[in-house]
Amino acid sequence: MRDTADRVDLSACRLCVIGNLGSGKKDGRQQAEAIRDALEGRVAEFALRATDRGEQLAGLARRAVEDGFDIVVAYGGDGTQSAVAGALTGTQTVMGVLPGGTFNYFARDLGVGETVEDALETLLDAKVRPVDVGQIEDLVFLNNVSLGAYPHILKTREGIYERWGRSRLAAYWSVLVAMRRLRHPMRLTATVDGQDRHFTTALVFVARSAYQLDAFGLDGADAIRAGNFAVLIAKARKPLPLLRSAFRLAFGFSAKDSDFDLILTDRLVIETGKRRQLIAHDGEKTRMVSPFHLRVRHGDLKVLVPADGVSKTRDARA
Template sequence: MLDQEPPFDLSRSRLCVIRNKGSGKSDDQAEIKAITDGLQPHVAHFEMRQTDDGASLIDIAAEAVRDGFDVIVAAGGDGTQSAVAGAVAGSDAIMGVLPGGTFNYFARDLGVGETIEDALATLRNARPVPVDIGQIENLVFLNNVSLGAYPHILKTREKIYKRWGRSRIAAYWSVMVAVRRLRDPMNLTARVDGETRHFNTALAFIARSAYQLDSFGLDGADAIRDGNFAVLIARARKPIPLMRSALRLAVGLSAKDSDFDLLITDELTIETGRAQQLIAHDGEKTMMASPFNLKVWHDGLRVLLPADGEDKTENRPGDKVS
């Protein structure tokens, strides 16, 4: 992350909020009113564009970029943030973040606030800062990409969410259910800095969120802050050991020496021996052709962060909770 740009005047900006109506559990009308009241009086022009179809978020955000909005705000969970970032990255627009999902790792990483109210306060007194983001082929991601067990965990999670609603307990339970059904590990080849390494693994996790790794109790967060990926390759290959690793990871007791091999790099290629592979990225799923080229896009996205530099995230991993 680099030094801040020249002073930013929100009052002169044309601002568009891209809101995912399917994120989180909040009261729609109350949230819409809070966002409108919190931003409309402070900008030159305000619009809100909404959808309950997550697949359309990138197109909606891309249209807002073409329409010339100065600031494009993503209101929703990490999948929403990632979709909007994919459209805004590399453009003249600046992205704003309003968290509205289950985990909100991107908002926590940036320190913009964990609630709508705190994040709105950030936007009203903000500075644009370039941040690093991840790319797998032409797809932007903010928190992580994974292969193997995790895409199947997401499938299970969707079914559990539909039946029991969104919650962290439901998310963790989906890990247990999906891993229990795991059958064959992957034969994975990773090429990093000219070196080729082979793994037989049930899970590969390419992390870009330092907050997420800190919350999991895993090494690699400092490397992410330095502009790298933390690539975690699960040593467990069978359901029961992998389930133990997943459970320890879910409650923040895992460590790389016991559960994962760790690779640090800002660019790598991964091959699984399959023509196509289901990939999980920031909570979404995409079928992609192998091999996969991943790189950190340094300073690829400008985001509005607190002007005073204060981190508005409460109880960061490792903090004592009173």
Template sequence: MQDSAIFDLSQARVCVIFNRGSGSKDDAEFIEAVTGALEPRAAEFALRRTGEGGNLADLARQAVEDGFDLILAAGGDGTQSAVAGALAGTDAVMGVLPGGTFNYFARDLGVGEELEDALETILEARVHRVDVGQINDLIFLNNVSFGAYPHILKTREGIYRRWGRSRLAAYWSVLVALRRLRRPMRLTARVGGQKRHFSTALVFVARSAYQLESFGLDGAEAIRNGQFAVLVAKAKRPLPLMGSAFRLAFGRSAKDSDFDLILTEELTIETDKPRQLVAHDGEKTLMRAPFHLKVLHDGLQVLLPADGSNKTDGAE
């Protein structure tokens, strides 16, 4: 992460990209709070919104083309990732307005998990450059995964529709999806010219130090130093993988017993199928193998608290 200058909101053209399909927040209340806090302070203010299934990346790219200096992503990690993908490599600065279930990116940055804290950050902020992940042509912020996890997301969507969005529903979807798991995935990981072969139910490529630490897993420091933490589950079948999931939930997982750990800033994954469902920051996409993953160092400009504080300290 590279420090930059204090951000002068009074001189900035500000655009909020609002995802109406994200999280469980009350839309009108959320918009009123954001508009009330930022519109009087910015040189120019606009809010552009989409519904669930709308193209957030297109809205963000249009905001860049329209010359906005600060583009705020209002929503969960999927929203943050879509906006970041449009802003990475441009001169535009990204701000985070968390509105999802887990808000890992907001927690990683330390801008606050609650809207009030995030708005306080934006009002008095510094610009920093942060690393982001890339898989083929797709930018991601927290993680990508293969195998069981994309199917967990599919299951979670059905549970959310029936019972609403909550962390409890998210955890329950893990157990339901793992019970339906049928066969392991065979893959080859190429790292630094060497090949490693695996038969596994799950591969998890992490870019979120906060997420790894919350699970009690190794690799967070490597992430802060600009690498991926690649966790390959040793479990191949539903019951052993469910055991690993329970140990993760209770902070008792150890990489030696449950996962192989690879630390690298670039790798290629080849799978036994030419197309795989890939989970990325809470979303899922059918993608074509092989999968080339690399860390884009200083690839995104974001706003962080000007005083260097971490507004997620003590968050669960």
């Protein structure tokens, strides 16, 4: 892959789009064909490998790397971006981002555009930038991981959606249903720089998205831009204050710094009293075994961003 004056020469690149047809609200197949029309003929070789099963995305991305594509573009929401990034992190393959989900925090953080159309413009006039990603055990994440109430809110929400369909009311109800777990907060130890800190909490949120923290109105975004995690640990132990904190994080409403203890670090270990925990990561869920080792992998993912350096993202605080 060649670049001229920091701009990537797409005509010399082999490019593969990994598409999640189940993301977002638009017709995924129709959008995939629009992506094909925009890129095919502008690259040395074009491939589109799409699925409507999220568990297949990482495998599709790994095969694209093995097949020698210079650029692998992820089309879909943050879960799709995270799955593809996990396959590309630590390789020489460059990642492109086409947002197709609800929040699209990773695309907004990069400034590539909040719509597919804007992000396609970025791909056509882009430069490569190394970016930091988070890792918990062997799992790469882009925006956040969380323990406690939030993963169970996601799990409860999926069950309610399957039964009653997707709606804002159903999403709110899922938070209320999941709140019964707040009666049994976790006891955990966070180890940072060899020092142990002990907490009793129902919600731990490890953030890697500066845009998301800005949107929530929380401190820590500048530390994330400097290569750290912002680890938010809910202070409240009673149901109603915990409900407020969890509700804000679950729906992207403005939160309050007074709701959380804040740890800024690029490496930590979290150990919980319960050996197996449900972990939420970029909107997906996985059961993992405590203790959890987290670290920032500095510059280990190569991503296409606007060549002129001008972000296409609106200010999260606007």
